[in-house]
Amino acid sequence: MRKLLLLAMFLTSATIFAQGTITGKVIDSEMDGPLPGANVKVSGTSNGTMTDFNGNFSLTVSEAEGSIEISFVGYETKTVKFSITGGSKDLGSIILSPDADALDEVVVTSFSLAIDRKTPVAVSTISAAEIETKIGNQEFPEVLKSTPGVYANKAGGGFGDAELRMRGFEGENIAVMINGVPVNDMENGRVYWSNWAGLSDVTRTMQTQRGLGAAKVAVPSIGGTVNIVTKSTDAEKGGNIYAATGNDGYTKFGATVSTGRTENGLAATVSASRTVGDGYVDGTEFIGYNYFVNIAKEFGENHELSFTAFGAPQRHGQRQNRYLIETYRESDRGIKFNGDWGYLNGQVTHIEDNFYHKPQMSLNHYWDINENTLLSTAVYASFGTGGGGGWAGTNKFGLDSEYRDGYLQPVNLDLIVDENIANGAQGSETILRASRNDHNWFGALSTLSTDITEDIELLAGIDLRYYKGKHFQEVTDLLGGQYWYDDSNANDPVNLAQVGDKISYWNDGIVLWEGGFLQAEYTKSDFDAFISLAASNTSYKRIDYFNYTDSDPLQETDYVNFFGYQVKGGANYNFTRSSGVFANIGYFEKAPFFDAVFLNFQNDINSDAKNQKIFSAEVGYTFRTDKWRANVNAYRTNWNDRSLTYSYNNPDGSLGVANILGVNALHQGIEVDFEYRPFEELSITGFASLGDYTWADDVTGVQIFDEEQNLVDEINLYIGDTKVGGTPQTTAGLGVDYEFLADMRLRANYNFFGDFYSDFDPVSRTNPEAPEVWQVPDFGTLDVGLSYDFSVAGFDTALNANVYNITGTEYIANAQNGLGNDARTALVWYGFGRTYTVGAKLNF
Numbered sequence: 001m002r003k004l005l006l007l008a009m010f011l012t013s014a015t016i017f018a019q020g021t022i023t024g025k026v027i028d029s030e031m032d033g034p035l036p037g038a039n040v041k042v043s044g045t046s047n048g049t050m051t052d053f054n055g056n057f058s059l060t061v062s063e064a065e066g067s068i069e070i071s072f073v074g075y076e077t078k079t080v081k082f083s084i085t086g087g088s089k090d091l092g093s094i095i096l097s098p099d100a101d102a103l104d105e106v107v108v109t110s111f112s113l114a115i116d117r118k119t120p121v122a123v124s125t126i127s128a129a130e131i132e133t134k135i136g137n138q139e140f141p142e143v144l145k146s147t148p149g150v151y152a153n154k155a156g157g158g159f160g161d162a163e164l165r166m167r168g169f170e171g172e173n174i175a176v177m178i179n180g181v182p183v184n185d186m187e188n189g190r191v192y193w194s195n196w197a198g199l200s201d202v203t204r205t206m207q208t209q210r211g212l213g214a215a216k217v218a219v220p221s222i223g224g225t226v227n228i229v230t231k232s233t234d235a236e237k238g239g240n241i242y243a244a245t246g247n248d249g250y251t252k253f254g255a256t257v258s259t260g261r262t263e264n265g266l267a268a269t270v271s272a273s274r275t276v277g278d279g280y281v282d283g284t285e286f287i288g289y290n291y292f293v294n295i296a297k298e299f300g301e302n303h304e305l306s307f308t309a310f311g312a313p314q315r316h317g318q319r320q321n322r323y324l325i326e327t328y329r330e331s332d333r334g335i336k337f338n339g340d341w342g343y344l345n346g347q348v349t350h351i352e353d354n355f356y357h358k359p360q361m362s363l364n365h366y367w368d369i370n371e372n373t374l375l376s377t378a379v380y381a382s383f384g385t386g387g388g389g390g391w392a393g394t395n396k397f398g399l400d401s402e403y404r405d406g407y408l409q410p411v412n413l414d415l416i417v418d419e420n421i422a423n424g425a426q427g428s429e430t431i432l433r434a435s436r437n438d439h440n441w442f443g444a445l446s447t448l449s450t451d452i453t454e455d456i457e458l459l460a461g462i463d464l465r466y467y468k469g470k471h472f473q474e475v476t477d478l479l480g481g482q483y484w485y486d487d488s489n490a491n492d493p494v495n496l497a498q499v500g501d502k503i504s505y506w507n508d509g510i511v512l513w514e515g516g517f518l519q520a521e522y523t524k525s526d527f528d529a530f531i532s533l534a535a536s537n538t539s540y541k542r543i544d545y546f547n548y549t550d551s552d553p554l555q556e557t558d559y560v561n562f563f564g565y566q567v568k569g570g571a572n573y574n575f576t577r578s579s580g581v582f583a584n585i586g587y588f589e590k591a592p593f594f595d596a597v598f599l600n601f602q603n604d605i606n607s608d609a610k611n612q613k614i615f616s617a618e619v620g621y622t623f624r625t626d627k628w629r630a631n632v633n634a635y636r637t638n639w640n641d642r643s644l645t646y647s648y649n650n651p652d653g654s655l656g657v658a659n660i661l662g663v664n665a666l667h668q669g670i671e672v673d674f675e676y677r678p679f680e681e682l683s684i685t686g687f688a689s690l691g692d693y694t695w696a697d698d699v700t701g702v703q704i705f706d707e708e709q710n711l712v713d714e715i716n717l718y719i720g721d722t723k724v725g726g727t728p729q730t731t732a733g734l735g736v737d738y739e740f741l742a743d744m745r746l747r748a749n750y751n752f753f754g755d756f757y758s759d760f761d762p763v764s765r766t767n768p769e770a771p772e773v774w775q776v777p778d779f780g781t782l783d784v785g786l787s788y789d790f791s792v793a794g795f796d797t798a799l800n801a802n803v804y805n806i807t808g809t810e811y812i813a814n815a816q817n818g819l820g821n822d823a824r825t826a827l828v829w830y831g832f833g834r835t836y837t838v839g840a841k842l843n844f
Helices: 002-013 128-134 140-144 325-330 413-426
Strands: 020-028 039-042 048-050 056-061 065-071 078-083 088-096 122-127 150-153 163-166 174-178 203-210 224-230 238-246 251-258 266-277 286-299 303-311 314-317 341-344 347-350 353-357 360-370 373-393 430-451 456-477 484-486 495-497 502-524 527-544 560-574 579-590 612-624 628-640 644-649 655-660 665-679 682-695 699-705 711-717 728-741 744-757 779-792 795-804 812-816 827-830 835-843
Touching (some): 078 088, 122 128, 122 140, 128 140, 128 779, 140 150, 140 203, 150 728, 325 827, 430 502, 484 502, 495 502
Parallel strands (some): 020 088
Antiparallel strands (some): 020 056, 039 065, 122 203, 238 251, 251 266, 266 286, 286 314, 303 360, 314 353, 341 347, 373 430, 502 527, 527 560, 560 579, 579 612, 612 628, 628 665, 644 655, 682 728, 699 711, 728 744, 744 779, 812 827
């Protein structure tokens, strides 16, 4: 760390004589308005910048004369000469026109990206520069925390364990795509951000579409869509090296190199990084790597192939369990307390941990069939290996356990080892194990776009996926014992398991997905409209190698099919160049998740499983001037027949699980966001989101039958008008970004979270007199940052520092409701206190 700080001090003190400043504004000839995000650089150098949302740019140069290049994907590159007198030169308006012959290597992703003041959805876009300056040692989803309707938190606090919610919907109901390829787990819809921990290094832009969104995959998400677009063949020749340090041993090193597009149409980008740290929360040490490769080649004027591969192997300790507020107060570690780790032979040992590697590879083909028709196709594959650790056997890990060296202290695993050794031939009483979730995933996306007339574009596509998840537990540490006795396998009921052997369960889940969509878009002057139809068939199969013998025909189920579809439409109308309105409406049916189809953790098919039904509508207003950018939108989403399961005991004592139908929820609200630039050096941003997320009705008279159709139970769920928990329903924020010295910027962002109810299982609300679930105290956090760009020995260099939660606010970021519906019985995770990062980046 000392060496890195010395390097930062040296770079900060370095200066170089600047000849002057070039300014200008880039205009889109198609929209007759500003073109944000265009690249502007001095010809033959790496000295460059990007246009802001008004199309303006300011670039410091070291030569009095020369030329600059202005480029944007899909537009003709323009070169403009300059000659500086008096220290500055204003080039005025520079018009870029679409390149009719250009191949857009991000065509697949662009079909899922929204265009400002054209696509009728609520959208927020974050540039690579903003991600680079704000990310630090935050989790990737936390970059979105100043977005209306979005709540990102670190959950238990382990590396990559962050949780993202949108408009009150959990992460499994938010679609996440990388370069247009879906990454949500095919069985449960979840996204594990630790698998994508290195994306911040190679992201070109990240767009959040709330509500229906513009994604063209066959069936969209309920809450919204996050589309991450990585760097590709539009990258300039050159690269960078960077290093960062932060609290609790955080250290990161990395590098990126790009060839740029060569004369023969070949381009390549390679990136790699390593991140390690002790973790803010006790027992969450981590190490992670990231790699990214993109290679693209043009073939003639009409074809291009692009291959992308990336992955982020990692291992980190976890805080798996929430605790009572009282527990944190009694611990000498305060909000950093974690009971899920200990010492073995003097070394930190994670009782709960996560290890995974999920590389994703895709091959994209772009074909300009003619001047009106374009075909883009992507085939992709992902191979996941890893899982999460835990324990099996006798629970010796209680907070007041004799196996801890005192109340709320780390577990002394050596005591457990001694007992297991003493057991001798009886085997281990307690072991460490891992729950594995390996998978193979293959898919194909193909979209055809053709101009039917000058005003009407028709898009059609297919979305095919095959997924096989492999689920099992394995022994990872016998903790001194000779074996672990396991009788869970019907094919081997007396299993004296060793390290690496499977125990408890072993099954495969196979998911097939066949989908297609058809969309028509109409554009005429200031009016844009679309209508879209999509359909999909989801097929589930389960193979159980433990609960059924190999000769049992029930070991493998038939496929269970669910047909889903969507209908949506929308329109955008711009009254003037500064204001416009949009509206969208849609209805779709979505297949239940895998676990709602197969009950009792066996091949028991739930004949009552139904599609989830979603209706959504939204209206919005946009306002744009040279100084203001503002959006206001209102939405309403009805979610009917949400999948819920109820567990009960059969007369023979065995566990039964039943599906509960008729559970509905209503999510509605108003969102506002703005940016104000009174002058070029100052940007003021703000947002507010007022949500109302409630369970719509009580569900009464639900009869539960066993396999023989005997009435087992009758339950009533009293959830009507109860607040949906797990996410703040009121959020707001204010941000300032100010260039107070040449190329030195200070930023501050305050975020407020309120109307926040603890999460709970609706099935637990069986008491008609039960009060509202516990409301988490409101809280706010303040983040500040400083960036400085300068040149050293001809290289562009950047220093970046961030302090998160600078006031050290103590707040509850995640809560599970307790039996008392109050603060005393709720189980919580606290958010992080004050943390920081400092980094340096050298561009070449």
